[in-house]
Amino acid sequence: MDDANATLMPMWRANLALLTREVGSATRLARMMTFSASYMKLIVSGQRDFSAEFVRGVEAVTGLPEGWMDVKHDSADVPDETREAIASETPRARFRGTAHPVRKAPVLRVEPIFGQGAKREEVTAAPEAHRRLAGTRKIRDLAAQDVRKLERYLSVPPVEPAVLRSRIEDVINYADPDERVRADLEGRLEQIEKHREMLLRHVSRLYALLSRLGDD
Template sequence: MEYSDETLLPVWRANLLVLTHEVGAATRLARMMTFSASYLKLMLTGQRDFSEEFVRGVEAVTGLPSGWMDAPHEAHDVPDNARAAIDNEAPLARFRGTAHPVRKKAVLRPPEPIFGQSAAKKIDEDANDLDALRKLAYLRKVRDLAVQEVRRFERNLTHPPVDIGALRAKVEDVMAAADLDENVHADLAGRLEQIEKHRHMLIRHVEKLHELLTGLGESD
């Protein structure tokens, strides 16, 4: 399978490795790009190709100069603002595109029989291919909308409007001040513990949901 971006792909991949060589940087960049960390790591290891649209998105999200990814760089070449954006997981733009490579444009030729195949049959196959591409484009569109909602929900879980620690402290103050029955005290303590336990469990489920969604529509 040939892609229009194949000549620069090795340079882009090498620069992605430069940007993510620090511990945890790949995960942070993946989140900034609204991708799963596992999918980005497939790109870094050469198991998945990616498009110029994704590369330009990396530049915009991290604050890199336009075209920075097109030339080889070393770690010391990464601008301070881009490194800070990745370190703090603070995207400077929102990426709404896809990483899927773009096929090279085919040379248009009039339909003709191939190995005895009729022109009408060839036209039908082309129409089926076009229909498949439209379905794939729609899948990616609705998938990206779902991913945005999942990420918004995840941010609310990891940064809730109410400080969980402060909430627990206030309830524990009440427990200490009141002359509580042993069962009531245990019930209150248990509720606090279950709230925190289920919050962490819910975050893990949302992270897995995000990972599954971002992989849809991206296989070759």
Template sequence: MEDSGATLMPVWRANLALLTREVGAVTRLARMMTFSESYMKLIVSGRRDFSAEFVRGVEAVTGLPEGWMDEIHGAGDVPRQAREAIAEEAPHARFRGTAHPVRKAPVLRAEPIFGHRPGARLDSGPQPGAAKRTAGTRKIRELAAQDVRKLERHLSMLPVDPGALRARIEDVIAQADPGERARADLVGRLEQIEKHRELLLRHIASLYALLTRPGDDEL
């Protein structure tokens, strides 16, 4: 997977969950992207990573602006045309790509420069002690980023499908007495749970992006 994809993965996954929060949206988006429902559910639940090509495909198929998936969004930020495209299963484009992440390009080893003796110093680079401290800092940040990623996956792989839970609670609300206090309490609790879960995923995505920011070995 490319470094940019690894950094943006939590953001992409949070936005994908946002697009498929309605009941049946995962199935409809899977058909729009010409994927199987089971594979799309693995992607949405966090059990499969995916590529930037897949993300751009989601934008094209649903009519989202290019680059929309690269920024954190809330429930009210989904454009109407994208919601309608998924609800009506009406793709704006045909996706013929793949969801598989792109592997990193091999890192080339530096060869001795002609005219220099092996082992000769070419410049006055960082001292060994500074290099060791930098490597230690980088390792600590990598471990912290891994823990943040595990937390993000745990929140994405819920034991109960959020869409199914919402539908079941809405069934309870529909059967409740319109004047009953518990009805309003159920509606409010459900909204707060969804709101705070989305907010937590946004904070986790931002934290992961900070920890994996390239060229910043020291906080």
């Protein structure tokens, strides 16, 4: 149970007792909430805690406005339609929740020993540093995968450079262009092959550098 629910619990119990003070009201309310009468009586008698979900369910089923249970009331404050709903066992809504209170999440408290406040800060910072490192590795791995794909593409291109050169040389031989055009075509073939090898080396080096990030 969280702190807010614990604070409101006495008020909820008092208002629940107010709603069920008439003989048989607890049993009728139990059936309206689809609980057993014995369990509802344990709740009303204070032998069982209950959740905020249950409180909101009581309000909905009996026609009370939301939040009514959070404020102190006396008998005169109970609306006539709510009294009638309980007396006639006619729910104004259907409750499908639970009465069981939610356990409060455990909180790890770290206190300094012998005045060593710095250690407390280190403990607080450690989870954040771990999350940051994990995030770095995740995006690094995604980037490295893309670099590896590019490396494979360059290593095994859709058209082999030798095949490309052979076909372009065939075109040159058949077209018999002038020397300037021939030199331009052959020069560009050489540049493509040269820069492909250079690009492949850069990509491989990039992958190696990326793979080490986040592992220091």
